Amino acid sequence: MRIRTPAAIAGAVLVTLMVILAVIGPVIWGDTADKIDAAAILKGASDAHPLGTDNLGRDVLARVLVAGRFSLLLALAATSIGAVVGTVLGALPSVLPPRGARFVTGAVNALVAFPGLLLAMFTAVIAGLGAKGAVLGIGVAIAPSFARLTQTLSATVAGADYVSAARMLGVSRTRILTRHVLPNIAEPLILNITQALGGALLGLAGMSFLGLGVQPPAYDWGRLLFDGFGRIYVTPEVAIGPAIAVALAGIGFNLLGDALAKAASRSAVHGRRVVPVAPAAPGEADPEAVLEVRDLTVTFPGGVTPVRGVSLTVLPGQIVGLVGESGSGKSLTASAIGGLVPYPGVVTSGRLALGGRDIAEMSDKEIGTALAMVFQDPMTSLNPALRVGGQLAEVAVVHQGATRAEASSRAVDRLGHVHLPKPAQVARQHPHELSGGMRQRAVIAMGLMGTPRLVIADEPTTALDVTVQRQILKLLREVTDETNAAALFISHDIAVVGELCDQVVVMYAGRVVEELPVEKLATGAAHPYTRALIDSLPDMDTDRSLPLASIPGRQPAPSDVGTGCAFADRCGLATPRCSAELPPLESYGKAHQVACWEV
Template structure:
């Protein structure tokens, strides 16, 4: 069964077809008209001064007897060239001013934003005239003046578009991998804002053409003996009553060219709104070549924790003071260990682990009394120094696989960033490594899939691609932030099995963040229970099967809310009454006291520290529970609430 190839979109859109045809004609005139008629257009003829339209001169002649039609056609190169140059200069400057701060940080964004706002406050005409006064009239001045007036509008557009990219997970991952700022700008920011910018450039060429013609008409643009359509309009205006055809040629060309570029820009915009992104590529086999493996990171000595965190706190500025979603968090992870982090939404799980990976959200103030990784003390170092020290030693699997992958890059190209940036691998070698990584996580036809975009992957495949990306640099620690969110049970099971297999194969440690304690029970060896920005219990996962041995009332309540096959369907599911505290306000005492059946005055006045338990683990509770059934604890909690 044969398939009919779809015609290009601009051939099916009348507006795009007409506008592109006109622009092609204008470009051909700009290229060939000066070659064919340049000399004739510049030759004065004393015997043909100020003649009206005739067969020899369809638009008549000027005061020097030069043919107006030929001059109009020859002026196409100057008029279009100046408009294109000014627009491109304005767009380039605007992109640097508006989009570059996305990779430079919050301070640069605020500073550049202030510059853009100030620039936009100046009237366009005043700015252009000021430029002319400072630099003098001429074609170069006109181009500079127009570029300066276009720059702030392009900057504001780029600033708006790049703000979304600047907060994306895929750009955060690029920073963590040590991708240079120049590469972040060229491969992560620009491709994701290119389409609206291209549309705006196309539309702006028509406006720039009109603006440059206006400057030349006023006598501050191009100067004799050079000429453009605006200069011709200025010269023909003096004889408009005696020979009105003198302004017909350049006037029509300005209008037609401006409308054509505007129509083409609108056609681009309409097409981009309606079309689906990306396309499937045919497989292209590479020749056999040895697949290099990334150098293994030197593991810490036996018995020494891979990661030690003490007194970690994260704060955000709020309208009524600081909001502290993470407060005094301390824990350690051993090499090869899989540790889960569980808690209700807003308990600080993701913020804590992303801060450890140096991926805290913009504006966050992160402090720690001690941060030690693989035997290296990182306490007191700047975020940039810490990120550089971690490098590829920490891999991250983000929660939303669609936003964690760069939509403008093929999946294979994104995986290849690690060997290309950190190991200076060649492009073919990095591609082979990326294909191998995809194959290792059981993605079928990895060679073809590596050439596809993220939206062409299913949710489960994208999640596996993220695991492959986190593994390609042979990290010592993997942080998985709710890796099974929005996946069905079957795919969830595959992703968990894959994550466990990769950890066992490489010997790396893993931290898995989830609000689902059942998921962690299948995967992890121990669980850190977080509540209101603090770790309230560090418990062995085996104790989940013996809830009477759980010490903290919150952990018991979480376990009680987990249904199983023996759950009585006639009774309502167990829940934790009440709501977590408002972290924008100071919390006195134990944060769980208002929801706890065993709270006393001491609990409400003094926060319990995280203390070791006699039977292993640790708990932050003044009244840890070691006896009594699970149902009794939950029912008592309900009664008190």
Template sequence: MAVEYEARRAREGQAMSDGARDPAEDVKAASRPDGNRWLGLLRTPLGGCAAALLLLVLLLAVFAPLLWSGRADAIDTDRILQGPSGRHWMGTDNLGRDVLFRVLVATRLSVALALLATALGVVTGLVLGVAPTLLGRRVGRLVTAMVNVAVAFPGLLLALFFAVVFGLGAKGAVLAIGFAMAPGFARLAQTLVASVSERDYVHAARVAGVGKARVLARHVLPNISEPLIVNATISAGGALLAFSGLSFLGLGVQPPSYDWGRLLGEGLGGIYTHPAAALAPGVAVVIAGLAFNLTGEAVAKAVGVPTAHRSRPLRPDGPPAAHRAPVATPDTHAPGKEPVLSVEDLRVTFPGPRGPVTAVRGIGFHVGQGEAVGVVGESGSGKSLTALAVSRLVEHPGAVDAGRLEFLGTSLLAGAEHGAATRRLLGTSLAMVFQDPTASFNPTMRIGRQLAEVAEQHLRTGRREALSRAVERLREVRMPAAERRAAQYPHEFSGGMRQRAMIALGLMCRPKLIIADEPTTALDVTVQRQVLGLLDRVRAADDVALLLISHDIDVVAQTCDRVLVMYAGRIVEELPSDRLLTAARHPYTRALIASVPHMETELDRPLAVVPGRPVIPDQVPAGCAFAARCAFAQDRCRTDEPHLEVSAPGHRVSCWNPQTDGVALDDERPAASTGEEGERP
């Protein structure tokens, strides 16, 4: 099978080099998103009014100084402080200058300074918002604390404080308003970055060894740009009002220059005798501010603004490894194969309201070269968390500790956490296939570019060569029309195609280990079989080790060489897959098997379920965690925790009362229940 697979791959690669189109050309030719939603927005009352007002303000800012600067600056001492007339619609000021023309000409300076202050606020806030991601935990916490303190103060108070610090004039006012706006944008950016950073495609980029700055620029910032643009547009109106306020108080624009705030301050002295001189710049401020705010609201309706919640990071204080008894892990990987992954006494801890919570409690296993190991268990048993810990994707406040955690002979523990060699090893030799293919790809990047990024980062290939390699990998996973698909976005793929693309992403650098975290959960039976067959072909062709996590015990039994059964953060049984359905000894494993329907299941009876409810990680009882749900539990099971003991060659079980009879079927299975209380795996 491996020879045939390699031959087919060589033929396809030769065909591509001889006559296939360059994928870079397909990427360039890909269609742009259509503007239907923007055209529809312009037809709404909100969108039409916002566009008209903003266009009016921008046209005045561009053309008013060119058309009317001379008339605005013309002094006429014979017409000082006159009221509205046919010649001067808004009257004149204390030097006989036309108020209306001065208001129109002041549009450019007023709008330009407001936009400049907004840009300064957005850039400064964005830098502060991404600082925790780039600078590490300690500096990030300090920056976050400073932002939290600044947000607690009213924006106007901050603006006045900075205006005094930077001094009088337009420059000082721009700095004051910009820095006063920055904390709000920093808080927004922190929240958005924190939400996007937990997406699967960001985790995949980190597994690939992409640096923090590149992950931020390529995968995080493009996906938070829309809410930032919306808030920046709305804030421009506030900046315009704030700038006019500073100029009105004499802290902003200084003579001979003038903006709306300056004109408002000059006209306020005669408001009872000559109100038009004060009302004209005030109306201009209202109209311009309304234009920016309505535009922001319209853009928000068109693109949608995602919300995010950010939790305060805590540092867990888990027990040190030196005070724990080491967990022995026998060498159970495939005979004659070197271990690709070695795990001993792995623990993953998170802070909880009543102290640290250990979600993975001292597990150990090995995966040999070319071996397929399955991990099964109910939701919350620690399967996915184990995969994330092995891939070094558990971030603060989570803490990963182990007696041994080695991948291809290299330690993955905290001591080598930031080594470039370790990142390169993980990026080239470990592939992660996540459960949800929709969330596993960056929605703002084409599939081909996302695959090519891995080759560019680790293989140091050029852009064109990386894209060609991406198309080749898509062909290997039997993606139809691979060149065209490489130029498409993830939302244009079906679920099965996205999962194939995820596997192609993992194959970009010829990995030694593929961790597949429930890769077939969201797929129908036909596509599930195709994806599993694809993983098996890849494993056989390149002698790749596979760690398959699944709820489906039948899938694991048919696909893997060995099976690890997890419950409450521990491995309760390990055995060869060909003995899983006939020789399982732990009551929990038997209950899982009993809960899977088969062709002989009676249709008029309720489906069997595992009785009771899974253990909550912060409420693990003493003794065996499964005792409360086990029909064979004894007093010892509720007081003493069992350890994995070898019961047969390649078979380990953690149980004080393991079952030795054959696995029962249907109603003979003692550990399963047909009641409504319980949970299916």
């Protein structure tokens, strides 16, 4: 995670200074803070006492510096209580029976709706005035937000196959919670603690200022603010000192927490979790390749590996088709290339380069300019509340630094470039006013707002009728021919791939089983799975009196793939070796590779 923004740096500096102050403050200024001087009682600022003195003549500045340790320790204790209680409450619904889950969820919702400060004051009054009651009160006030966050995160994990398998195996709810649920949501919870520390520190200061927190002779920043507030109009510096300390500490923790959360979000959601597993040898790189992928693997907790060692190369002006049944890993491969694998997925690769550069080292702006993605459902790519032209213009403004007028003009030009009639009018319309084919063209136009070197089209014609489908395929070919951009076209329809692409990559159960030129697809396919896909396509010569050809069985789930060939159970040529050993992807002629023991 990178936290190099000015706000992040400022937050890190402030937090570091506060921690240093907590360590050295009592050691250096402890005696000065406790020294009573009857001759300097209730004095204002002076050379000897820059922030004045209190009702016993003690130096306020020294007391502010010393109070940093106690203030931070109290905040840490309150945050720990809130985090532990909230995490347990939020995670319980994912492992409790339905009735218990509903009860806990209702309780969390009620607590979230209750004002946090009132909840803290109520708890502190019951627990007793003083530091102990204030810490408990702030901890209870923090807990509902942790519970809501944990509940949201754990709900995404609770439906995973490995959790279902644990339930079926009779694993206890406690073990499911501690072993399967919490480890997979730990990162955002830990990041939230940093933000909560700032809130806890401010809350504790507020409690002490109201007289419900730390009581004399102990003192924290809030207590010092309480003591000095009565003199704010006479000697304001005695109250301003602790107020500044509280503000700086709170701002520091919140800035740092926000920065860490944003950095983690980019890592988890936008794919910066790309880990090179082995550096490629100097001679392996293809200098002409727009996209070069070597040994790409995507893994999720619990040993689920939906993409396993995928390698492919796309050259300028070339369209490579990625084909296979649903669940074969095609779309997840595209997501890994584009940096869109959702948390907690982890992407590893020997090489993952775009235009000769490692994608992991490229900024979001560089990736957004060089890579365009077209998804199956354009409504998920277009905001229904915004006009089409404005959404396209935003790409040029964000990634190219264009003015709003320049970006709008380019948006109209790009809409016309994809053969949309009356592009200026389309730019003023909302997505729901366009047909499915027009929306898909608009999404392609959005990708062309920059100068993409690679276009990834993930089943862009699946939801369209055959006439519009052909128009979209023709448009993709025109785009690559005109701009010399490379394209990765993903589809489960091998007939469409055969019509559009130059090279075909066939995937099965997360692995490439064959790669071949498109002209060999109909008659030269070698892998039994590829041939079965082709045979399942009817043509004009198909005997209609016979049932359509199909592939028996089903593709294994990512967690069920064995050590051998994943297609062995469905293959008529399979031998015992196929189930025991994984066949490597080997050359089978010019630009042709096959992974099969029987070829």
